[in-house]
Amino acid sequence: MLAPHEKINLVMFNMSSYFDWDHGIVNRNFNILQALSEESKIEKIVAVDFLPIGLRKAAGHFVKNILWEKKSSEMIYGDLTSACWQKTDKIYVYSTIDSLFSHKTVANELKRIEKILNLKNIVFWSYNPLFTDFIGKLNEHLFVFDAVDNWAEHPSYTKLIKKQTILNNYKTISEKAQVIFTVSEHMQNLFKDFGRTKDVYWVPNGVDYDHFNNPDLTDKPNQISEITKPIIGYLGTIEERIDFELLAKIAEKNPDKELVLCGPVWPSVKDSAERTLNKFSNVRWLGRIAYNDVPSYLRRFNVAIIPHKLNHFVDSMNPMKLYDYLACGLPIVTTNGAGVELFNDKIYIAKDSNDFLTLINRALAEDSDEKHVARQSAVREHTWKKRADLMTKIVYDKIFRL
CATH class of the missing domain: 3.40.50.2000 (Glycogen Phosphorylase B;)
Structure with missing residues (x-):
């Protein structure tokens, strides 16, 4: 159990790459990440770039997200196919193409980064329903999933992975996540169809009003x-x-x-x-x-x-x-x-x-x-900060109930 004064650390599987965010292509994932980084109860966040699927996408990912950052950023970890660098005081970005070959390698690299950064009280927070076999393998105390749209109905994802496989992944998430957030009532109902109603919270999108x-x-x-x-x-x-x-x-x-x-x-x-x-x-x-x-x-x-x-x-x-x-x-x-x-x-x-x-x-x-x-x-009151405040409170309350 977490003591009231203790902070948590996040390992976050993203639905985009930080490179894209830096170049102005933002989404809910980016906005929530930025707002969470301002939360006093969160110490560090390891932001894991979207894991590429297929050799063609992996090649582009390698050049754009790994080679470029190795040249322009200060690495805290890196090898031929992976890199981790500090982005802000709280945010560290990990990018890899190792997921093409071995999910175990990715998990081991992330655990090595956790050790380098001395991360305690880890929460695994994911936006990516395509990879569920990392659940329970990242030294996490809690697994949180934020469901942004139904990827099983999105043609870009069903071209990469069969629709039924994505649905099976959502079912796995419904069984293993301690907390689930959803962007819409429809997604809340998707998890309800899998028999999951407890600790499933509808948190709509927000805005950076300023x-x-x-x-x-x-x-x-x-x-x-x-x-x-x-x-x-x-x-x-x-x-x-x-x-x-x-x-x-x-x-x-x-x-x-x-x-x-x-x-x-x-x-x-x-x-x-x-x-x-x-x-x-x-x-x-x-x-x-x-x-x-x-x-x-x-x-x-x-x-x-x-x-x-x-x-x-x-x-x-x-x-x-x-x-x-x-x-x-x-x-x-x-x-x-x-x-x-x-x-x-x-x-x-x-x-x-x-x-x-x-x-x-x-x-x-x-x-x-x-x-x-x-x-x-x-x-005006639908800010990303208010969304992140609510999500942080829910996660903290859940940790105290475990």
Whole structure:
């Protein structure tokens, strides 16, 4: 049992690499990690980069996340295929391709790093449901899983690993995790279907409110500063969940407006997306926008949209962009996907594609300074710090109950 004055240390399996985060591609995992690093009860965090699957991805991972960091960072551990370096006062990053060959090797390297850093009271905290055989092998007192979307319904992951294997992994997590957090009620119900209800907590996404209201960021000029038409804007990854037919209708029916799409386009949808939308002169593709540049782009939107298809994967989500849009006070039009009900009195939820078109013009017509402030107020308390405070308290309480 942990004494009240003792701190905990985290070994965190991430759903991304730190390299990607450093280059502006952030997600819930990044935001929770940063907020946890500010918690006084947490001493150190070993952040384990997303473990690559397949030789091609491993080769890119090796160059980007291991070779580069060996040249530019101070190593605390390293060999030919792995590296661990100090990122901040509390955060250490471990990156490896050894998972391709031996999970036992990865576990042994992590235990060596734990020893180098003199880590006690270890909590194994994971965002990655593809690797469950590390549970119980990292000297942890507690295993915590934070379920971000249903990877068994995501085509990018089911191309790498069979859907049933991912579902089996979720079942293993439901049996072995002492604490489970979920981003949505749908994910909470997934674990309920496996017979797990105790210590499963729905913790929605949050927002770095100050980031989106920092004048140094919001006032920067950008690619859309000179657009004079009203801007219908989308921010996020452009992938299978996007309803491209809906976007085409938006572009076609709003020739007096500019449809601006900010975000990387996944190769799996690139051809069909461009074929559907490039016939419209008022569609602008901007590609990936770095996190520090996002506030200035959002500030130039006149209305923000979430044009998601309605399917099992979208049901498992809680879109971060909803919180980011609200933090900027933007009028929002969205399909009726998971998570939007939290703010249903502050946003416009479309019943179908025709309703979506109607609501875009209604949102523009009804916008006001008062509504802008009300939307910001609605999300102001939904900070990542409050999410991390809650999660830390739950984990600590669980340790004391063991």
